[in-house]
Amino acid sequence: MARREQWSVRELSYDLGGGNRAGVQQKLLNKVLRVYKCTPAAKVADRFVTSTNMINGAYTIVNSGLPGDGLAHNVTVAHATVATGTDTLGTLLVTGLDIDGRTITETITPLGDNTVQGIKAFKQVVSIVGSGWVIAGGNDTILMGFGDFQGFPECIVAATDILLAAFNTAILNAPTVTVDANVISKNGIGPAGVVGDATSELKVIYQV
Numbered sequence: 001m002a003r004r005e006q007w008s009v010r011e012l013s014y015d016l017g018g019g020n021r022a023g024v025q026q027k028l029l030n031k032v033l034r035v036y037k038c039t040p041a042a043k044v045a046d047r048f049v050t051s052t053n054m055i056n057g058a059y060t061i062v063n064s065g066l067p068g069d070g071l072a073h074n075v076t077v078a079h080a081t082v083a084t085g086t087d088t089l090g091t092l093l094v095t096g097l098d099i100d101g102r103t104i105t106e107t108i109t110p111l112g113d114n115t116v117q118g119i120k121a122f123k124q125v126v127s128i129v130g131s132g133w134v135i136a137g138g139n140d141t142i143l144m145g146f147g148d149f150q151g152f153p154e155c156i157v158a159a160t161d162i163l164l165a166a167f168n169t170a171i172l173n174a175p176t177v178t179v180d181a182n183v184i185s186k187n188g189i190g191p192a193g194v195v196g197d198a199t200s201e202l203k204v205i206y207q208v
Contacts, residue, residue, distance in 0.1 A: 031207045031208070032207065032208050033163075033205065033206075033207050034154075034205070034206055034207070034208060035203065035204070035205050036152060036153060036202075036203070036204045036206070037201060037202065037203050037204075038069075038071055038150070038201070038202050039069070039196075039198060039199065039200065039201050039202070040069060040071055040073070040148070040150050040194065040196030040197075040198075040200075040202060041067060041068050041069035041071070041196050041197075041198045042195075042196050042197050042198055043073070043076070043145065043146055043147045043148050043195075043196060044067075044068075044145045044146060045076060045078055045115070045143055045145040046078075046143040046144070046145050047062075047063055047067060047068070047144075047145035047146050048061055048062065048063065048065055048075070048125045048128065048144045048145055048146070049061065049062065049128060049142070049143055049144035049145075050062060050143055051080075051141050051142070051143045052141060052142065052143070053139040053140075053141055053142075054079075054087060054089070054090075054130060054133050054135075054139065054140050054141065054142050055130055055133065056090070056130055056131055056132070056133050057129065057130060058127055058128070058129050059128045059129070059130065059142075059144070061125060061126070061127065061128065064124070065096060065122075065124045065125035065126055066123075066124050067123075067146045069196075069198065070123075071099075071123070071150065071151065072098060072099040072121035072122055072123040072150075072151030072185070072188075073121060073122065073146035073147060073148075073149060073150060073151065074117055074118040074119060074120065074121060074122070074146065074147045074148075074149035074151075074188075074191075075094050075106065075108065075118035075120075075122055075125060075144060075145075075146060075147075076115055076116065076117055076118065076144065076145050076146060076147040077092060077108050077110050077115065077116045077118070077142065077143075077144050078114075078115040078116075078142065078143050078144070078145075079110040079111065079112060079113060079114065079115075079116075079140060079141070079142050080113060080140060080141045080142070081112060081113055081137075081138075081140050082137070082138035082139055082140050082141060083136075083137035083138025084137045084138075085136035085137030085138075086112040086113070086136060086137075086140065087133060087134060087135050087136045087137075087139070087140040088132065088133060088134035088136065089109070089110040089111075089112065089132075089133060089140070090109075090110075090130055090131050090132025090133040090134070091107050091108065091109050091110075091130070091131055091132055092107070092108045092109075092110065092128055092129070092130050092144075093105060093106075093107055093127075093128070093129045093130075093131070094106045094107070094108060094118065094122070094125060094127075094128050095125075095126050095127045095128075095129075096122040096123070096124050096125040096126045096127075097122065097123050097124045097126065098120075098121065098122065098123060098151075098184050098185040099121065099123050099151055099152075099153055099184060099185070100184060101123070102184075103126075104120060104122065104185050106118050106119070106120045106122075110142060117147050117149065117191065118147075118149075119149075119178070119186065120183075120185040120186060121149060121150070121151025121152075121184075121185045121186075121187070121188050122146075122151075122185070123151075125144075128144060130142075147190075147191055148190045148191035148194050148195055148196055149178075149188050149189070149190045149191050149194075150188050150189050150190050150194055150196070150202060151184075151185060151187065151188040152184075152187040152188050152189070152204070152206075153184075154184060154187070154208065155179075155180060155181050155182060155183070155184050155187055156179040156180075156181070156187050156206055156208065157179065157181045157208070158179060159177050159179050161179070161206050161207045161208065162175070162177050162179075162189075162204065162205075162206045163205045163206060163207060164203075164204070164205040165177070165189060165193075165202070165203070165204045165205075166202075166203045166204075167193060167194050167195075167200060167201075167202050167203075168200040168201065172189075172193045172194075175189055175192075175193055175194075176189065176190060176191070176192040176193065177189050189202070189204060
């Protein structure tokens with residue numbers, strides 16, 4: 001679960017004018033401070049697709065494509081080589097819903113024997129379709145789940161609008177945040193410093 005609080009505040013006033021202050025204009029900026037609180041679940045590497053042979057086509061989605069905590073997380077893709085010679089891995093087209101229930105997509109390119117982190121926050125994964133895969137020494141396997149990138153509930157213009165972030169009882173010093181003024185699924189925090197465990201609370205104070 002997540003909750004958001006906000007207050008309207010008169011936050012900043014500044015002067016515009018020459019050195020002699022002639023023609024000075026006073027301008028008042030009205031901003032809104034918001035507090036976002038949530039308790040992220042622990043990441044699960046195979047939450048959406050359990051270990052299976054790579055294919056060209058649609059993978060079977062499990063757990064209804066839901067992370068299980070009602071929040072939006074990035075999609076992760078883990079690849080494993082089965083026999084000598086890694087397959088040509090192609091790409092994966094992930095389709096799902098953002099935190100507001102709008103359809104979003106992301107193309108993720110698997111990396112041999114590594115876990116790749118997606119960059120968009122999905123509240124639900126609806127489908128994952130592979131293309132461009134070519135078998136080599138053996139049918140490589142893949143699994144897909146969610147990571148520790150925690151999506152924000154709205155678009156934020158600049159990283160400097162994140163005023164404070166804390167996880168569990170610790171203030172995050174220079175937290176890893178991603179912001180986008182237009183695409184809500186690209187706004188979030190982590191994975192560094194935010195390791196979900198279904199008990200620790202994430203708190204973020206920001207302005208819009």
